[in-house]
Amino acid sequence: MQEEQVQQSEQNEGYRWGMAVDLDRCTGCEACVTACHAENNIPTVGAEQASGGRTLHWMRIERYFEGEFPDVQAKFRPVFCQQCDNAPCEPVCPTYASHHTEEGLNAQVYNRCIGTRYCANACPYNVRFFNFYNPEWEKPLHLQLNPDVSVREVGVMEKCTFCIQRINTAKIDAKANDETIQDGSLQTACVQSCTANALVFGNLNDPESEVSRLARSPRGSKLLDDLGTEPSVTYLNRETWHESGSR
């Protein structure tokens, strides 16, 4: 049924949201990390809980070292929910709190989550985060909360939603004006803030969109492609500089 819906929406030229991450642009500045916190009411947990591995960073910049001193290189990789089309986190959820939407997103219904944490184990990208305690915003920090995003309670799993509230707002606006969402007019918080424009968000069903164009790039690949999760996120390789052309 779901599959049919997805296919149908493809035929209808509906939306299928995707992201491209250009590793050749990403500078590891982490503007996206804080943007995501600000947009999505992600709590901070404090030093003690952080040391116990309880921070919630829907967006993170992984850093890998390669080689030894002095011939060492570091590489950054922004990682967030890959919105897999064949998401391992979905079938394992006993309550459908983690499920697929018609637009190719892996949606998380916080109210329906009972906190088995199975989905987080099943997700090979480790991008699902759990509220081990009730989140706290020491007053008046709570005034910064985004009213368009629900605050999650203890025992609930959460993760990158592709800023679903922005998608919904854009769809409502587009519908009111009887048009479709223009490429580039809708940006997730991380994309909007990405200082080096390494992140691109858009509709993969539109072959002309920037994200579709990048997804077709020969530099593109999917993270952990071999697992067959069919992510909606394409990573564009960081290039190496060669003196003889092909730069």
Place this chain on the structure above:
Amino acid sequence: MNPEADRRMTEDFLRPLLHTTWKFYVAVAFFGSIVLAGFATWGYQIYTGIGIAGINSPVFWGFYLVNFVFWIGISHAGTLISAILRLVNATWRRPITRCAEAITAFALMIGAMFPLIHLGRVWLFYWLLPYPSQRGLWPNFRSPLVWDFFAITTYLLSSLLFLLLPMIPDFALVRDKTTGIRSRIYGLLSFGWRGTPKHWHRLESGMHIMAIVILPIAVSVHTVVSFDFSMAVVPMWHSTIFGPYFVTGAIFSGIAALIIAMALLRRLLHLEYYLRPIHFQNMGKLLVTMSLLWGYFVFNERLTVWYGNESHETGVFWATQAGDYAPFFWTMVIVNFVVPIVLVGIRRFRTITGTVIASCGVVVGMWLERFLIIIPSLSYKQLSYMWGSYAPTWAELTIMAATFAGIALLFLLFSKFVPIISIWELKVGDQPKIETDQPLADAEAEGELA
């Protein structure tokens, strides 16, 4: 049958039901308070949040799930073993079936609590159950956790039935040997048993059907438990070997638990006469068989992973072979494989004490096995940036201690209210001739097994 033996058997087995010493109350208080501490901890966890446990990102499952798998494994002691032995008509089974079946029921009850204890929002646990709701919402039948729910409930119900059925004639016996309120209660429990041939016939065929039915249920239940892991694309979880591997491990740990329980009952209730070296010997043989089978599975699992050298799996593999988790792994190999084969497999070393020691080792080893399946895989998933580690907190340790105290408590109470050895089965079987003048302690003195 020798009426003297009959009388003595009845007396021996009803003694714990009829006479209670202060030691019993002390033991109940001791285990009971640990169990209470466990419940208090759980209550505190519900109140403050599951953060009081050591689980974290990326190790989202910890001791609670280890204990879940462990206790479900232990539960295979019973039903499976007694069902197999019943079906093959192994007469030596008679004194141990009840004990085995009780272990099953209790271990299941305890094990089945862990999926609840580990929930982030346990107050919504009923969303796991299929019930008709106004919104037409059902649980996700694709989720192994929902399979778990069905498998475990079925197993729990059927093993309770399997435990209760053969208790009926014994309840009737207690009813007849007691008076007053006690007699009336046991009368109710014995469902009007009169011991007519029709009754006996129905009981026998009921037991036979249950013994056949329970085998696939028992196999399926631990297979389904293994699916909790093998269905997820987590390194070294996603393996086809897990079903039989888990069932084998379950039976293995179940047998070990049963041997320990037998030894304890034998000593505490002075049942040396009925639980004889032959029982330990036979159970020991089963233990060694399962040890070999288990070792075979571990070897298969490890060899294929090592040889395949798949990049996602090498992190987990080496962490368990030579890294942080290696001490646990090699301890497990020693206590699950080397010790049983030496102490039980080699005839010269085979004693009751040795068998019990080996069994204790196996219980520890199988607990470690569950730990080693769950924790290292989650610690070393595909993206090494997110590698992590795990240590239990006081909360998990308290609740774990409470489960061990819980099974002791349940057994204590059980043996107080139910004859721990199936009296009628023992009577109908061909027991060795009763030497009435033989001091009971002699059985212990035999020490070495034949």
Place this chain on the structure above:
Amino acid sequence: MDRRQFVKVSAASGAAATLAGCGSPENQLIRFIPEEQFTPGIAIHKPGVCTLCSAGCGMQVRVMDGDVEVVKDGQLGVMQKPLAKKLEGNSEHPVNKGKLCVRGQAAIQVTYHPDRITRPLKRAGERGSGQFTPVSWEEALAELVAQLDGLAGAGSQGALRFLTRPLTGQRSVLVGEFLSRFGAPAATTFEFFGEQVLRRANEASFGFSQLPTFDLARSSYVIGFGADFLGTWNSPVAQNVAYGEMRRGRPGVRAKFVQVEPRMSQTGANADEWVPASMGTEGVLALGIAHVIMRSGSRQPGDAGRAGALIAGWSEGLADYAPEEVERITGVDAARIERLAREFAEYGPSVALIGGAPLAQTNGLFHALAVNALNALIGSIGAPGGVFFTPRPDGFVSGAQGASIKDVASGILDGRAPAEVLLINDTNPVFGAPPAWRVAEALSAIPYIASFGQFIDETSNLADLILPDHSLLESWVDAAPESGSMMSVASLAPPVMRPLHQTRAMPDVLLTVGRSLGQPLEPALPGSYEEMLRAAFEALREPDGSSVSWTTAQRQGGWWSEMPAASPSPSVLDEGPRAFEEAAFDGDPRQYPFHFLPFASQAFLDGSLAHLPWLQELPDVMSSAMWSSWVEINPGTASGLGVVQGDLVELTSDHGTVRVPVFVSPAIAPNVIAMPVGQGHETFTRYASGRGANPISILAPTEEPTTGALAWAATRVRVAKVEGDGGLILYGGALREHPEHSR
């Protein structure tokens, strides 16, 4: 059959039996809010100006109504107020082009910080005890006015000191005017990572005492010398935006980026080639490259003009900087130098950047002059893909330069220049100055200190009176960025929201005080800061001479325009040609075997942002550390010291000791120990107090001799393992190479 289909089939066969007729449960799940019923909050966007660093980025603030608990007439109630909800970049702004850095986005937490000072405070206990009692604004202002009247009465107006972080825009003008009209010396500015050396070098080489703007988007070859230009240095957002374009913005062209630094910074992590030259030799490497280029004949010494003339031996083609000699000094292979030089000359537009640690050496000015000369030689000054000096708007920069904090402190301590009253604005030298400058001691000797602080930090803790400033979202803000855009920029933003607390904007407090003095300031200052801003903006002229619309400036977040390049100042400096002199490091190398390299923290900069919880919990991109301090140590060095990741070590210099946990990193030279600045606050809100250690506390007071700037990278230390919990909190697990095959 894929997994989805398979589970569907199994679900169908399993579930259908039990639940025949109940349909597909998943589709009945009411997810979120059905689209038709989702009513997004109504947001408006207002311009803002980020004041967290001198880049002066333009913000776009998302404002929505929210319930605020307020106390009115002693009664607690709830009021709906417009509240800032999210800080985003102003897409029109020529510096940051719609982006904000990680710190700028967290600036919202300044406004909503739970430990903000909510009303004027008067010291209650001993100085430094942290005990204050609330007072009314009337009382507080009267007290400050009385203090200043006291000075004026005694004719000792010169004993007023104003200590501030570097200000731009009308704030700098206002403070300058206030002080000069009162008769006090010009304001003393303090920031740990000051840029005096580079400004001085640029003035000498090019006639602009200014930070450069880089046209990276059009560069094809970039060599960075220690400059963390993608992280914390100069105008990081502008530089990140340009960097993205430099990498992938032009079809078929992907620039090469080489970074020279002994410890890999976030910026260095992006380099195609990372060159760990020895500390304090960067300029030699630049000259080595220049030598090879000149020797090849592709550029002539004369091409470098004035900048080249400042380097000894330049006109002779830098014979002293032959690759082998440079290799001996810098540790960089001669062949590599030859190759870098050839590439640099061949694959232009090329540009070199210098900033950070190389300038914080006793020979820092030499390095800056050397890199300037290299840029001039390659022709990158004022050329596409090169270096520009932004023309600055008229009337937005105060020329007055006060004494340095070091001189102020020593003047007080030795009685040469006693101070009677000190005003402090948003700077924390007690935390940020090396101990040998004895700033805390000097401040304690001042009879009266008033602070405009929004938080109690180590410096405002010494105040007698605190007149809390509005946050950047509650007040009129402006900035005149000196770099980051090739356009002339004056950023402006009206208050985004009503003040949350009983605070007042520092400029308006100054204006009020100026009016209330017994002898009001002459000539009178404007009535309000808003008036002052308006006058300043209306005085601006477009290139065609037309005036600037005040309303437009408020709406778009400032004024910017392509202005004709300013003309360089004539070569007034008496800089003779300079030759390389070895950097002098504080501490005997036998006793203190390691170079100590403090660096600006990605999250906290110089520590002024350590109070923001988002930034505390931000995993540092290189180490992934959160909520903690760390020192980076090469694996070989670490094993020599017998320490592993997370172990506690003690760093000792001639000036002090700190204890910090170890982060073992392959990307640092074996003889260098690096540590981020920012943690180690004694008093700075609940989030930063007592957390980590402060590397500044062991720095030697070494200076760059020409400018007197602190040479903060010139201290040597020794390292010893000590018992105890390091308290290192890392987000990343194994920080090894990609385990899955990276392509």
